[in-house]
Amino acid sequence: MTVLRTRGLGWSVGGAVIVSDIDLCVAEGEFLAVIGPNGAGKTSLFNLLSGVLTATSGSIWLDGRDVTGLAPHRRTRLGLGRTFQTASLFPALSVAENVRLAAQAHAGAHLRLWSRADRLPGVSAVAGEAIGRVGLTARSGDPAGGLSHGDKRKLELAVLLAQSPRILLLDEPMAGVSAEEVPALVELIGELHRAEGRTVLMVEHHMDVLLGLADRVAVMHGGRLLACDTPQAVMADPTVQESYLGEPL
Numbered sequence: 001m002t003v004l005r006t007r008g009l010g011w012s013v014g015g016a017v018i019v020s021d022i023d024l025c026v027a028e029g030e031f032l033a034v035i036g037p038n039g040a041g042k043t044s045l046f047n048l049l050s051g052v053l054t055a056t057s058g059s060i061w062l063d064g065r066d067v068t069g070l071a072p073h074r075r076t077r078l079g080l081g082r083t084f085q086t087a088s089l090f091p092a093l094s095v096a097e098n099v100r101l102a103a104q105a106h107a108g109a110h111l112r113l114w115s116r117a118d119r120l121p122g123v124s125a126v127a128g129e130a131i132g133r134v135g136l137t138a139r140s141g142d143p144a145g146g147l148s149h150g151d152k153r154k155l156e157l158a159v160l161l162a163q164s165p166r167i168l169l170l171d172e173p174m175a176g177v178s179a180e181e182v183p184a185l186v187e188l189i190g191e192l193h194r195a196e197g198r199t200v201l202m203v204e205h206h207m208d209v210l211l212g213l214a215d216r217v218a219v220m221h222g223g224r225l226l227a228c229d230t231p232q233a234v235m236a237d238p239t240v241q242e243s244y245l246g247e248p249l
């Protein structure tokens with residue numbers, strides 16, 4: 001079953017075409033990697049899918065519903081959650097407070113003071129479960145700003161999980177993470193997908209990371225979708241090879 005589809009999706013700004021004519025179709029439970037050279041339009045595509053940017057052409061469909069004009073928080077409520085390439089945590093707040101805020105927002109308590117989140121039924125339980133899911137329970141009371149890059153990425157995943165998304169948009173979740181921390185993150189993301197059946201779209205530059213995770217790879221170049229196929233087929237595609245002009249996939 002298709003959960004996410006785009007038709008002729010595009011975004012232009014100041015006369016520059018940043019994303020152009022993207023037709024994507026993502027099946028429930030699928031892991032789709034999005035790759036492409038710097039400036040290819042990957043983050044802009046995620047911004048369009050999550051509603052941070054409004055499409056200037058085409059449409060986006062979630063579970064068969066046209067969500068093209070829907071605000072980001074309403075897409076989140078429909079089960080579409082995302083992480084950002086740049087850190088989106090509150091560094092002075094603890095791990096638990098960061099996740100509770102997300103759980104609270106998802107519970108619809110936007111106007112309440114964050115300090116009262118504890119009193120909302122279920123919020124602390126949801127936050128605790130998300131923190132446990134990413135293996136950060138022992139760090140619950142620590143300020144987010146003091147975590148390693150790898151743990152910050154795990155915390156971002158917990159913040160995302162607290163919003164109970166069915167479809168995860170992960171924008172370079174390994175960025176800035178040390179080589180030693182990468183395997184644990186890859187395993188965690190793989191589990192969120194395989195064991196929990198979530199649909200995942202992930203921007204990632206490293207093909208070696210994607211080979212064990214992705215069902216299909218979408219290749220972007222110059223704002224367009226160049227190819228969308230299995231990792232092996234994409235790597236063997238001469239058009240893809242040519243477009244990268246020797247850049248590593």
Ligand SMILES: Nc1ncnc2c1ncn2[C@@H]1O[C@H](COP(=O)(O)OP(=O)(O)OP(=O)(O)O)[C@@H](O)[C@H]1O
Pocket residue numbers: 013016018036037038039040041042043044045
């Ligand atoms: N608000 C904006 N105004 C003008 N140009 C923009 C804007 N946002 C993005 N761009 C341009 O659009 C192009 C695509 O950017 P985008 O961040 O989507 O690429 P990317 O594939 O995610 O790149 P990277 O791998 O470096 O993160 C870039 O040339 C960028 O400078």
